[in-house]
Amino acid sequence: MPTKAQxxxxxxxxxxxxxxxxxxxxLLSLLPSPAQALPxxxxxxxxxxxxxxxxxxxxxxxxxxxxxxxxxxxLGTRTVxxxxxxxxxxxxxxxxSKSDTPSADFQKNGDPLLATGSLFIAGKVTDNIGAFSQITxxxxxxxxxxxxxxxxxxxxxxxxxxxxxxxxxxxxxIFGFSLNNNPSIADPWNTAAAWIQxxxxxxxxxxxxxxxxxxxxGFGAGGNIAGLNAYLFWDKTVYAExxxxxxxxxxxxxFSAGVADADKTKLQGLNNPYWRLAISHEWGPHNVMVGTSxxxxxVYDSGSDTADPNNLGRFRNVGVDAQYQYLLDPxxxxxxxxxxRQKQFYSANTLAGDPSPYFLPDGxxxxxxxxxxxxxxxxxxxxxxxxxxxxxxxxxxFNSTGSTNxxxxxxxxxxxxxxxxxxxxxxxxxxxxxxxxxSGNPATRGFTYEAFWTPEQHVRVGAQYTAYSKFNGAKDxxxxxxxxxxxxxxLFLYVWGAY
Amino acid sequence: MKTATCAALxxxxxxxxxxxxTQRSRNLNDPQVPAQVTAQQVCSNCHGLDxxxxxxxxxxxxxxxxxxxxxxxxxxxxxxxxDPAGFEYMWGLSRHLTDAQIKGLAAYFSQxxxxxxxxxxxxxxxxxxxxxxxxxxxxxxxxxxxxHGPHGQGNDTxxxxxxQHADYLVKQLQVFQRTEQRxxxxxxxxxxxxxxQHDMQAVAAYLQALPVGK
Numbered sequence: 001m002p003t004k005a006q007x008x009x010x011x012x013x014x015x016x017x018x019x020x021x022x023x024x025x026x027l028l029s030l031l032p033s034p035a036q037a038l039p040x041x042x043x044x045x046x047x048x049x050x051x052x053x054x055x056x057x058x059x060x061x062x063x064x065x066x067x068x069x070x071x072x073x074x075l076g077t078r079t080v081x082x083x084x085x086x087x088x089x090x091x092x093x094x095x096x097s098k099s100d101t102p103s104a105d106f107q108k109n110g111d112p113l114l115a116t117g118s119l120f121i122a123g124k125v126t127d128n129i130g131a132f133s134q135i136t137x138x139x140x141x142x143x144x145x146x147x148x149x150x151x152x153x154x155x156x157x158x159x160x161x162x163x164x165x166x167x168x169x170x171x172x173x174i175f176g177f178s179l180n181n182n183p184s185i186a187d188p189w190n191t192a193a194a195w196i197q198x199x200x201x202x203x204x205x206x207x208x209x210x211x212x213x214x215x216x217x218g219f220g221a222g223g224n225i226a227g228l229n230a231y232l233f234w235d236k237t238v239y240a241e242x243x244x245x246x247x248x249x250x251x252x253x254x255f256s257a258g259v260a261d262a263d264k265t266k267l268q269g270l271n272n273p274y275w276r277l278a279i280s281h282e283w284g285p286h287n288v289m290v291g292t293s294x295x296x297x298x299v300y301d302s303g304s305d306t307a308d309p310n311n312l313g314r315f316r317n318v319g320v321d322a323q324y325q326y327l328l329d330p331x332x333x334x335x336x337x338x339x340x341r342q343k344q345f346y347s348a349n350t351l352a353g354d355p356s357p358y359f360l361p362d363g364x365x366x367x368x369x370x371x372x373x374x375x376x377x378x379x380x381x382x383x384x385x386x387x388x389x390x391x392x393x394x395x396x397x398f399n400s401t402g403s404t405n406x407x408x409x410x411x412x413x414x415x416x417x418x419x420x421x422x423x424x425x426x427x428x429x430x431x432x433x434x435x436x437x438x439s440g441n442p443a444t445r446g447f448t449y450e451a452f453w454t455p456e457q458h459v460r461v462g463a464q465y466t467a468y469s470k471f472n473g474a475k476d477x478x479x480x481x482x483x484x485x486x487x488x489x490x491l492f493l494y495v496w497g498a499y
Numbered sequence: 500m501k502t503a504t505c506a507a508l509x510x511x512x513x514x515x516x517x518x519x520x521t522q523r524s525r526n527l528n529d530p531q532v533p534a535q536v537t538a539q540q541v542c543s544n545c546h547g548l549d550x551x552x553x554x555x556x557x558x559x560x561x562x563x564x565x566x567x568x569x570x571x572x573x574x575x576x577x578x579x580x581x582d583p584a585g586f587e588y589m590w591g592l593s594r595h596l597t598d599a600q601i602k603g604l605a606a607y608f609s610q611x612x613x614x615x616x617x618x619x620x621x622x623x624x625x626x627x628x629x630x631x632x633x634x635x636x637x638x639x640x641x642x643x644x645x646x647h648g649p650h651g652q653g654n655d656t657x658x659x660x661x662x663q664h665a666d667y668l669v670k671q672l673q674v675f676q677r678t679e680q681r682x683x684x685x686x687x688x689x690x691x692x693x694x695x696q697h698d699m700q701a702v703a704a705y706l707q708a709l710p711v712g713k
Contacts, residue, residue, distance in 0.1 A: 075541060328666060
């Protein structure tokens with residue numbers, strides 16, 4: 001929890017941000033053509049968004065956008081370092097009937113809402129220092145027993161940089177340092193874990209199956225931690241980055257501001273290295289990148305005592321990614337691919353804790369003991385085309401596979417050989433519907449089809465349809481209550497704007 | 500990382516970056532930044548360090564006529580050049596540049612060596628060569644070389660068009676032909692008026708890979 005002083009400090013910020021976000025999103029919803037003004041980076045360079053974002057589709061970067069980022073956001077003219085962003089949205093889950101309480105399992109299903117808003121403090125500070133920092137207000141962060149939703153504000157992506165560039169006929173070396181709170185946020189390619197998921201995902205549970213919440217290659221450590229990375233981009237060809245992460249506390253607690261202490265990712269010291277290597281090439285209107293990245297993170301179990309080494313688990317991530325862009329006005333074509341392999345080693349206390357409550361269908365034989373570790377593989381690929389920086393569409397495929405572990409079961413047979421969510425026979429064993437996992441396997445697979453329109457460079461209106469062929473390890477009856485993967489297919493509409 | 504280390508690091512970073520670094524600056528609102536630095540740190544991102552841009556989205560500037568270059572930059576800065584390639588990318592970048600900086604950039608790029616691009620299909624370039632050398636008399640289209648020089652090297656306010664990206668040339672011909680977005684190119688509006696799309700592509704393909712010595 002934040003201290004009282006922090007709380008008092010955040011209060012007016014929260015209120016102001018909430019007001020700003022809501023007012024802005026209402027404005028976006030009501031006005032067919034928002035005022036002609038530019039977000040902070042565009043104001044700084046004076047350029048159109050399409051200069052840095054491929055086909056104008058933020059946040060994917062063009063080669064120029066990557067150079068802008070790697071040179072520390074210092075190109076241009078210092079300006080008022082503020083921007084805001086808002087998302088208005090609508091979600092419709094295909095089947096909401098297989099649920100005990102649809103109002104809880106599918107909150108706000110079919111209701112338009114003002115989902116989130118962000119304030120950015122960003123831009124050039126000096127010739128060598130620049131910043132990208134985002135504070136996000138979630139209008140539906142939690143719900144109280146009376147059904148009322150409550151908003152919440154917290155630190156989102158933060159990337160503070162020092163950069164320099166030595167360029168002449170013999171060399172072109174960009175190097176710098178990034179103090180940030182999310183592994184790979186400093187990366188200039190949008191196949192990086194921190195960037196590959198792009199449309200902000202609203203919190204209500206009717207959004208739990210939209211593309212933004214489907215599997216994406218990512219690092220086990222997650223965000224809101226603190227790292228210092230050094231990077232180098234040599235001759236527009238080789239990109240290398242390395243750094244270490246720690247818990248975002250003490251002087252760096254700003255990086256996790258707004259996150260309750262029990263929810264903060266607690267890392268063991270500096271024993272959490274991150275690395276990245278990519279090869280890039282440009283020819284004509286084409287450019288391509290092939291890269292790899294990885295991280296080892298020693299993470300304490302959520303909310304546990306960090307003085308006890310038995311609460312310490314470990315993630316080992318290794319990924320490969322690639323991107324091809326064809327950028328020649330009026331066409332912008334992008335093909336992205338990312339794969340992440342993760343090995344998760346559970347803490348001693350997790351493994352020594354209560355065994356799985358579930359039984360085999362006979363109701364007498366307990367399920368297998370927990371595995372000490374799990375392996376998962378997440379693959380994503382996406383094809384995007386944008387015409388005239390206005391009309392676009394994308395097709396994404398995601399496939400998550402991994403080891404089966406009874407530790408990950410959230411549904412199963414009780415001691416009467418039944419699967420129940422209400423425990424009518426008081427066995428003390430119940431299962432979760434809708435999000436439950438009967439198999440203990442994470443396998444999830446599907447496609448997302450998207451069409452979007454950018455009527456004006458600051459606003460994108462989009463429609464996504466995500467269709468699942470596998471969810472939580474099964475095509476059919478993945479939760480033990482007859483819910484099938486395709487029941488989770490979701491239509492997601494959004495109006496996403498930045499000013 | 501301890502607090503003290505962190506604070507020290509922050510101070511080092513601020514100290515290192517606190518002063519203007521005009522020899523490697525990307526500041527576009529500092530008259531003290533030499534034009535060569537701006538060319539290297541900013542322009543090179545799209546137009547190439549030596550003015551030979553990789554992407555056809557961005558014109559090659561190597562060997563460009565200084566007077567033409569200056570006129571275009573002033574056109575961007577004054578918002579007189581209205582084509583999308585101009586206002587989307589260049590209005591902002593040029594808005595605070597001084598006359599001296601623009602002049603310096605013109606000198607920098609004029610001194611770079613142009614590199615021809617890959618040749619197109621022979622049939623296309625033959626037609627392009629014909630238009631370049633002789634124009635299309637039936638349509639009162641003069642030969643390009645009459646104003647742009649026998650080598651397409653340009654002259655004064657007539658730009659160098661040799662070794663320019665074909666895609667860029669076609670798009671600009673379309674701007675002249677179909678719009679009023681480049682008022683300074685009134686002459687080209689008349690020249691391009693009767694040009695067919697095929698002829699635009701032909702002459703652009705020829706110019707992109709203009710033979711050495713031509």
